Amino acid sequence: MPQNQHLLDNIAIILLEPKYPENIGSAARAAWNMGISRIIVVAKEYPDHGRMAKLATHNALALIDTMEFHESLADALKPFSQVIGTTARRGRHRLPGNSPREVMKKILPLLPANQIAFLFGPEDRGLTNDDLKYCQLRSAIPTADFSSLNLAQAVAIHCYEIFHAVVHEQKDITPAPKIATSHEIENMYTYMEDSLSQIDFLQDKSHTYYMRNIRQFFSRIRLESRETNLIRGICRQFLKHES
């Protein structure tokens, strides 16, 4: 068992609507090789077990058998305090994001006390802006010419960087406290959205735009649970007062 296995256990690989079950198997194999055992698939239907198992090979089969399955991304993300959205460096108008190595520097202090998810989009189109709204960080593997790797290779490179950082760089890190989970954060946003709609700050046309900006703002702050409660409390009180 590798050093710092308890930290690797705080990491999950989430595959959103993967098209080919073989890629889940191949990703599981890469994860297993790097000491990561939590695989979550978000999809409309449970993927074909045989096709997953074929590429997982014998060793990573346990990861397929214990794999979590969700139909909704929001549900899958609930326990996680940081969600890293992995993207190709393709879009011209999209923020480029950090390299996996830079992401790991930001993630390492959080690992002892928080659950962290790396989110991978479907093979053909990657993560949409709507998927990315749940992410506090983005990770883009540096490549030549705006190209993109295949899904399992992108998972392999991320797991490799995670393993490298956790095993070789963790010792110099000052651990950060426990921060709010996606579940708590999303609850806070729901209250906030209701309040801001109530006062007509959010209107049909600007709704998505402003909420995305608010999310971007809050994702730069690492809110603790009690802080999300505080903000939610203010919104609730405000709504009660208005109605």
Add this chain to the structure above:
Amino acid sequence: MPQNQHLLDNIAIILLEPKYPENIGSAARAAWNMGISRIIVVAKEYPDHGRMAKLATHNALALIDTMEFHESLADALKPFSQVIGTTARRGRHRLPGNSPREVMKKILPLLPANQIAFLFGPEDRGLTNDDLKYCQLRSAIPTADFSSLNLAQAVAIHCYEIFHAVVHEQKDITPAPKIATSHEIENMYTYMEDSLSQIDFLQDKSHTYYMRNIRQFFSRIRLESRETNLIRGICRQFLKHES
């Protein structure tokens, strides 16, 4: 085109007897993504083009079409001055080798003036000791529990480290001079072997053992062409004198 493309052009990925042509395609795609365009396959038969192309995807197809093919590993390696043998951290009695990141630190100074090959063995058994005799360096991807990655993932992680080093770390490097190629080195060993057999230093039983030790010794020195010529000259003179 990425920065330092001319340095990436000095790197080749060599796949020795890959069992599945799909893995060649997948490896080519990973290489292409990281700006590496030279793929060499060493095998008994030319691999099925359709099966390679399927996983190379459109972009990396050019790499498959311009792929070099050799039946002998020694022939394939001739132009390269450093050959890095990639191994899994499996064998207990085998030297563990460096991580790809450590290997890149050693390789970077050589890149401006030398051709470098990364050698990958077959999916099932990896490189044998006989294959590894051509390698001056070994690279082992750190993994949990002595596991091994699949071929294309191992290629992807190596290409990722190569690209990262060449694009981000090359600027601080003092370039090393041109050193001897595998062709020159192997010629030198042939003369050396003849000489040492002639004086009965190499006998049937100890032959492989001593030659491996001599190779290990010389692979730690970065011989220049003129130095291999000097050693070959001494051996030739010695043989002439003896006979």
